[in-house]
Amino acid sequence: MLWKTILTSIRSSPFFTFLIVLGVLFDLLFQYFSSLSYKYLIDKALMPRDIEALAIIVGVLLALGLLNVIAGISSDYAKAKLGAKMLFDYRLSLFRHMLPQSHRFYERFQVGDLLARYSEDIPVIKTAVLQTFSGGLLSALSVVIGLSILFTMEWKLTLLALGGSILVFIPYRMFRNRSLALANVYYGHLEQFNGSIDESMKAYRVIRVFDLRQSMLTKVEGILHTMASIGVKRSFVDSNLNRMPVLAISILTAIILAYGSYLTFDGRLSIGEFIAFNSIFVTVGQSMYGISAVLPHFLAARTSLQRLQQVMDWKPDVTERGVQELPTIRTHVELRDVTFAYVPGEPVLRHFDLSIPLSGHTSIVGASGSGKSTVLQLMLRFADPESGAVLYDGRDIREARYASLLGQVGIVFQDSILFHASIRDNIVVGKPDATKEEMEEAARAAGIHETIIGFRDGYDTVIRNHGDNLSGGQRQRIALARALLRSPNVLFLDEATSALDPDTEQSVNETILSLGRSRPIISVTHRLAYAALSDRIIVLDKGRVAESGSHEQLMEQDGVYRRMWEKQQGFVLSRGGGSAQVQADRLQQLPFFQGIEQGALDQISRLFVAEKFEAGEAVVEQGDQGEKFYLIARGKVEIVVTSKSGERRKVAVLEDGDHFGEIALMQHIPRTATVVTATTCLLLSLSYEHFHPLMMRHSSIREALEATLQTRMQGREKIHASMDSR
Numbered sequence: 001m002l003w004k005t006i007l008t009s010i011r012s013s014p015f016f017t018f019l020i021v022l023g024v025l026f027d028l029l030f031q032y033f034s035s036l037s038y039k040y041l042i043d044k045a046l047m048p049r050d051i052e053a054l055a056i057i058v059g060v061l062l063a064l065g066l067l068n069v070i071a072g073i074s075s076d077y078a079k080a081k082l083g084a085k086m087l088f089d090y091r092l093s094l095f096r097h098m099l100p101q102s103h104r105f106y107e108r109f110q111v112g113d114l115l116a117r118y119s120e121d122i123p124v125i126k127t128a129v130l131q132t133f134s135g136g137l138l139s140a141l142s143v144v145i146g147l148s149i150l151f152t153m154e155w156k157l158t159l160l161a162l163g164g165s166i167l168v169f170i171p172y173r174m175f176r177n178r179s180l181a182l183a184n185v186y187y188g189h190l191e192q193f194n195g196s197i198d199e200s201m202k203a204y205r206v207i208r209v210f211d212l213r214q215s216m217l218t219k220v221e222g223i224l225h226t227m228a229s230i231g232v233k234r235s236f237v238d239s240n241l242n243r244m245p246v247l248a249i250s251i252l253t254a255i256i257l258a259y260g261s262y263l264t265f266d267g268r269l270s271i272g273e274f275i276a277f278n279s280i281f282v283t284v285g286q287s288m289y290g291i292s293a294v295l296p297h298f299l300a301a302r303t304s305l306q307r308l309q310q311v312m313d314w315k316p317d318v319t320e321r322g323v324q325e326l327p328t329i330r331t332h333v334e335l336r337d338v339t340f341a342y343v344p345g346e347p348v349l350r351h352f353d354l355s356i357p358l359s360g361h362t363s364i365v366g367a368s369g370s371g372k373s374t375v376l377q378l379m380l381r382f383a384d385p386e387s388g389a390v391l392y393d394g395r396d397i398r399e400a401r402y403a404s405l406l407g408q409v410g411i412v413f414q415d416s417i418l419f420h421a422s423i424r425d426n427i428v429v430g431k432p433d434a435t436k437e438e439m440e441e442a443a444r445a446a447g448i449h450e451t452i453i454g455f456r457d458g459y460d461t462v463i464r465n466h467g468d469n470l471s472g473g474q475r476q477r478i479a480l481a482r483a484l485l486r487s488p489n490v491l492f493l494d495e496a497t498s499a500l501d502p503d504t505e506q507s508v509n510e511t512i513l514s515l516g517r518s519r520p521i522i523s524v525t526h527r528l529a530y531a532a533l534s535d536r537i538i539v540l541d542k543g544r545v546a547e548s549g550s551h552e553q554l555m556e557q558d559g560v561y562r563r564m565w566e567k568q569q570g571f572v573l574s575r576g577g578g579s580a581q582v583q584a585d586r587l588q589q590l591p592f593f594q595g596i597e598q599g600a601l602d603q604i605s606r607l608f609v610a611e612k613f614e615a616g617e618a619v620v621e622q623g624d625q626g627e628k629f630y631l632i633a634r635g636k637v638e639i640v641v642t643s644k645s646g647e648r649r650k651v652a653v654l655e656d657g658d659h660f661g662e663i664a665l666m667q668h669i670p671r672t673a674t675v676v677t678a679t680t681c682l683l684l685s686l687s688y689e690h691f692h693p694l695m696m697r698h699s700s701i702r703e704a705l706e707a708t709l710q711t712r713m714q715g716r717e718k719i720h721a722s723m724d725s726r
């Protein structure tokens with residue numbers, strides 16, 4: 001594989017290759033002329049005391065030395081250029097290969113591990129190619145030329161040297177497989193190490209919440225220990241690869257010296273010839289060592305090339321084979337008989353059909369995990385379905401040039417990543433040739449122009465750390481302006497406003513609703529208050545379309561949508577979303593408060609206290625004494641169960657209007673799961689302490705809670721049992 005890489009480099013840079021070869025040839029010429037010069041110096045100049053011959057020999061040596069220096073400088077320059085070109089080409093093609101990849105690729109190769117391929121493997125390959133090409137070529141040619149000269153001088157001695165040279169390569173045969181095996185194990189652990197660093201950076205909140213600091217430290221320490229011990233073995237084996245040939249050459253030199261001296265004593269070699277023979281032999285020995293010194297680079301490059309190949313062989317989920325331009329999209333987008341799986345064999349959409357007219361504002365709603373984002377991602381071709389097709393105006397998007405689809409759509413995600421650049425650069429990123437007027441018009445439409453010009457540096461304000469120096473609403477509006485600048489034929493929004501505080505959410509949504517009058521919008525949201533204002537609503541449930549229609553039609557259907565709607569009603573949020581109250585009527589929807597008289601419900605509703613949590617905080621922890629019941633006024637939480645063996649599993653995701661922890665209203669028993677916030681959350685809590693006296697007065701509440709308690713406990717026991725039995 002390395003040979004192929006070397007040949008490719010030669011072919012791509014013939015001029016630099018020529019300069020390197022020229023450098024090698026001059027080096028050889030100089031080396032051997034210097035060695036041979038002893039013969040002529042002693043036999044033709046010194047012994048006969050011939051000044052003229054001495055001057056010629058020294059003159060030629062000087063001239064060759066000078067030429068060698070010039071050729072050496074050119075060759076070094078060529079090597080530097082070739083090396084830089086290789087780094088450039090490899091890094092760029094790796095990056096180019098990464099760009100069309102999607103979730104499967106990023107799940108297989110973690111960030112740290114990918115970075116290691118750029119920063120470690122590619123330089124290793126470059127060094128091996130240059131070493132082989134310059135040092136290896138020089139040494140190999142030198143051995144051939146040196147042995148040929150020696151052969152003409154004294155063939156028996158040369159045959160002896162040739163036979164002995166096998167000794168030099170024996171260590172390579174002995175240690176090669178061991179070195180390769182150790183390199184593979186080492187890189188396997190390096191991959192784990194990089195993955196852990198990557199994970200601990202991304203999941204630092206979860207690590208703190210679950211107090212995983214010690215276990216993460218132990219894990220990383222374990223990997224580092226193993227890497228250190230393999231590292232020692234690896235460098236020992238590799239240094240033996242270097243050291244053993246030196247021993248072989250020393251033995252060989254001693255034999256040659258002894259036999260050469262014998263021939264000189266015997267008068268079959270002149271002193272000049274003997275010295276020249278020895279000098280050439282030393283050069284041949286060094287060259288053999290030079291070849292053996294390239295071998296460890298060869299081995300290292302083999303592993304690095306394999307690692308690089310692993311990434312390059314990974315086929316993108318979306319193959320950009322389509323060549324036709326997608327005509328202006330006008331009428332509808334359709335998912336026809338689509339089956340799609342993230343994990344092979346576990347489809348999240350099965351024979352899924354959906355057609356959305358491209359007019360007005362369409363909202364796709366549904367519980368967490370119902371498939372909303374998946375549908376959107378398929379429409380945007382972030383992945384292709386396993387079977388079925390995604391069509392715009394009846395045309396399969398796989399047949400169209402991908403860029404011609406992307407050029408017609410605008411997208412805003414929940415967490416719009418802004419680049420570390422000025423606001424201007426962030427907005428024009430999708431249309432670099434936009435005029436100042438176009439950019440400002442997009443910013444105005446997104447409702448952010450006035451804010452930007454109010455900043456000291458206006459549009460030149462630099463966005464730091466993905467937008468930390470801006471508010472959530474400002475970030476989303478800039479993302480919206482970025483999407484609008486391309487005048488998209490369809491604007492897609494994936495929970496674009498749900499992470500914002502209520503006031504900001506409302507004002508950004510007003511902007512979005514006004515945009516819906518001039519272009520079709522397809523938005524994914526779980527917040528029904530805004531979905532209700534759209535022209536049509538598609539309700540997803542467990543990977544299928546459960547209902548569709550306007551808010552009024554769906555409310556009449558009395559199905560999934562209506563239940564979701566009612567769950568999200570009955571909360572009164574303060575301005576800014578810092579506080580909330582639950583209405584007594586809303587409490588009646590909770591199974592354990594059903595049938596309770598209005599007066600008691602009013603009292604209960606007043607006992608709730610608003611609590612705000614940032615994303616990644618633990619609201620309750622498994623094993624802690626339960627003291628409060630929680631209602632989610634806004635936000636998303638994950639329910640995580642830890643088994644006895646320490647395995648953690650996410651068992652549910654709860655959102656606006658959901659509740660948890662009602663067992664705590666009955667008795668102080670340990671929590672059976674941990675609840676972690678997935679987004680900023682506003683929760684309403686009811687404590688046992690406040691609730692208990694009321695429950696004592698209303699036996700119906702107690703009975704309903706007891707029944708709930710029993711069902712919950714049975715459910716949790718089943719989960720724990722299934723996790724522990726694995």
Ligand SMILES: Nc1ncnc2c1ncn2[C@@H]1O[C@H](COP(=O)(O)OP(=O)(O)OP(=O)(O)O)[C@@H](O)[C@H]1O
Nearest residue numbers: 103342343348366367368369370371372373374375
């Ligand atoms: N990268 C992934 N790998 C494996 N499974 C995934 C992946 N992304 C989503 N899923 C699964 O696919 C299903 C649909 O997920 P999707 O994100 O489309 O739902 P959603 O309705 O958008 O949920 P949410 O509102 O929580 O974002 C879920 O069961 C989810 O667990």
